[in-house]
Amino acid sequence: MARTAMYSKFHFTRIFQRVTGLTPGRFLSAVRLEKAKQLLAATQLMVTDISHLVGYSSVGTFSSRFTYNVGMSPTLYRRFGGFLPWSALDSRPAIAEAGRASSGRAAPGRSRTVIRGNLSYTEPGWDGPAFIGLFGELVPRGQPVAWSVVDGPGPYAIEDVPEGVWHLMACAQQHDQGRAGAHGGPANGAGRSAHRGGHAMFHEVRSWPPHHQGLSVAAEGPIVVRPGLGRLADVRMRPMTLLDPPILPALPDMRPGALLAQGFRPAG
């Protein structure tokens, strides 16, 4: 890639990282795992086959990287239908901002505080639910230390935020995409007919939409959280582009039916 761009590999890496936020190798790894998430959620392909299809020659590497980045093993991810179970997020519905948001945390801790702000969309016509999570790294991995789900633009609050330095990541998907969160792939359909072996499978993999399609994202931080001191952080959602690395952590099911089941009122 550096040769193609007529840069030294060192300079190319720096430019790539400045533009995308990730080094080329990590960006590639993220794209592979995002593709694997799509295949796990929407096909019956074996984990071994999927690991090979997305570019890993070792199932072991694939399994460990997937678990580390997504927050659950490939098998569990498939079992939960491509979503992080609400129960795994310590769900406590309707406790924030006049009952229009739900927030929670992944692990117990000592000193806790609240991060508040306003969520808005830059593009017209977007008013759907959004997931807001706090992660320890610039690039989200695993499960958030604290999180909130809002059913549309407006005030939000993330409660029980532990002391530390966190990076805020928000993600939303258009309603008609059928799936919430970072998947971007078709909702249980296009990949269902995939079969093992042969060119048909490769054609099917290539036919998946780009990882950014239909997604809106926002990133804020680093946010320094100290005991008892509330923080303000407005979240401005913008359309995801091809230069944004895929969002790897498994996100909760934010389709309308699932949100209703968690105590949300429909937007609007």
Next chain:
DNA sequence: GCACCTGGTGATTTATCTTG
């Protein structure tokens, strides 16, 4: 451009399924 850390490999272990 060098040192070191990250990611890939493959062996091994564990979990799950199948069959008798």
Next chain:
DNA sequence: CAAGATAAATCACCAGGTGC
């Protein structure tokens, strides 16, 4: 229900890509 087969996860090591 036990044994064998198969799939998936874990682990230690190493090469090369990345950070400084």
